[in-house]
Amino acid sequence: MTIRRIEPGTRMSAAVVHGDTVYLAGQVGTAGDDVTAQTMTALAEVDRLLALAGTDKSKILNATIWLADIADFGKMNAVWDAWVDPANPPARATGESKLATPDYLVEVIVIAAV
Structure with a gap:
């Protein structure tokens, strides 16, 4: 089975396709924006990377969302x-965690079928 790396860097790839599954690295918004704007930007990146992998959000199997402050849960959920495909919502978990810098408020990680 082949492995295709999308936008590989020295530390990580933005996405990796293995067989019929694509694994996305954590997507964040613009540091310093509020959680609403960061969530919108992160999800736009998810859309872009899924398209590069030959799939879309209707095929997301699992999503993990990290919030710097769980008090932002409602804003992120809005x-x-x-954004989410209402006919095909994925399994999802959301938790609170320190992110790479204090300027990041949300990080979205998805696994999808191709």
């Missing part, structure tokens, strides 16, 4: 709910 963006998520407007």
Whole structure:
């Protein structure tokens, strides 16, 4: 089975396709933006990377969302709910965690079928 790396760097790839599955690295928004804007930007990156892998959000199997502050859960969910394919919602987990810098408020990680 082949492995295709999308936008590989020295530390990581933005996405990796193995067989019929694509694994995305954590996607964040613009540091310093509020959680709503960061969530919108991160989900736009998810859309872009899924398209490069030959799939789309209707095929997301699993999503993990990290929030710097769980108090932002409602604001993030408002963006998520407007974005997610209502006919094909993935399994999802959301938790609170310190992110790479204090300027990041949300990180979205997805696994999808191709």
